[in-house]
Amino acid sequence: MAALRAGLSITSIILLAGGIVLQFFVILSGVVNNSAPVNLVYFLQASTAGITSSTVSRIPANARWTFFALCGEANGHNANCHQVHPAFPFNPPGRENFGTIRGIPSQFIGTDRYYYLSRFAFAFFLIALFFAVVSFFLSAFALCARLGAYLTGLTTMLALFFQIVAASLITAWSVLGRDAFRKNGQSAKLGAYGYGFTWAAAACFLLSTILFCVGGRADKSSGGGGGRSGGYFGRKRSTRSRGSFVDSESGRRVKDEYE
Numbered sequence: 462m463a464a465l466r467a468g469l470s471i472t473s474i475i476l477l478a479g480g481i482v483l484q485f486f487v488i489l490s491g492v493v494n495n496s497a498p499v500n501l502v503y504f505l506q507a508s509t510a511g512i513t514s515s516t517v518s519r520i521p522a523n524a525r526w527t528f529f530a531l532c533g534e535a536n537g538h539n540a541n542c543h544q545v546h547p548a549f550p551f552n553p554p555g556r557e558n559f560g561t562i563r564g565i566p567s568q569f570i571g572t573d574r575y576y577y578l579s580r581f582a583f584a585f586f587l588i589a590l591f592f593a594v595v596s597f598f599l600s601a602f603a604l605c606a607r608l609g610a611y612l613t614g615l616t617t618m619l620a621l622f623f624q625i626v627a628a629s630l631i632t633a634w635s636v637l638g639r640d641a642f643r644k645n646g647q648s649a650k651l652g653a654y655g656y657g658f659t660w661a662a663a664a665c666f667l668l669s670t671i672l673f674c675v676g677g678r679a680d681k682s683s684g685g686g687g688g689r690s691g692g693y694f695g696r697k698r699s700t701r702s703r704g705s706f707v708d709s710e711s712g713r714r715v716k717d718e719y720e
Contacts, residue, residue: 470673480620480669486502486654492529504527505551512553512561514560527655528586530542568641578633579631592616596620596669607677617670620666
């Protein structure tokens, strides 16, 4: 049943590749602002009414937190993004965001909870991308052997684990941030594309993991077991046949001698 394993592996590879593409859509947000759908990706948008800062020269009326930068909003797209920061944190009072406490919701002041939630989310997201890319290169072996299917399934499972952790952390800080802004009288909403692409990538990795493992298992149960069973019974039948032939020949010879 190598054809079955190959078919399942091809489907798994397509799902895996789709998950990686979705990850890149999220990662490039805040870096690429002139191409859809990347310029639609953000995790949280909040009104900055009442926020004033002497350190940040331009505070957008509606701030958007993307993967790499704080951006404004124009016609529903990310625009006028600030400087790109690796492991960009969600920390409104911090210098990477607004650099002030004036007009900032009190829930963000004097705490590092949001800062670490967003920083760890960034790290786990990149780890998930690493294992997803490794799985994609290993997936060629899944077309050839059961071991390749299982190995690719294992690395895809690791990508799934880290993607779920990253998506959960992103959900945590963005939902808490939205609620804090709303309690402060500032409008806020979650990013549909940011959430959709992040969790859809996890779903792709889940389905890909299952299909890789099913492909390896199906090949084993249909090919290996049947071959051993058939070979074993075939040898027994063949031995009995040869024995019967030899016994009948010996009987005829003895009968001829006595006659």
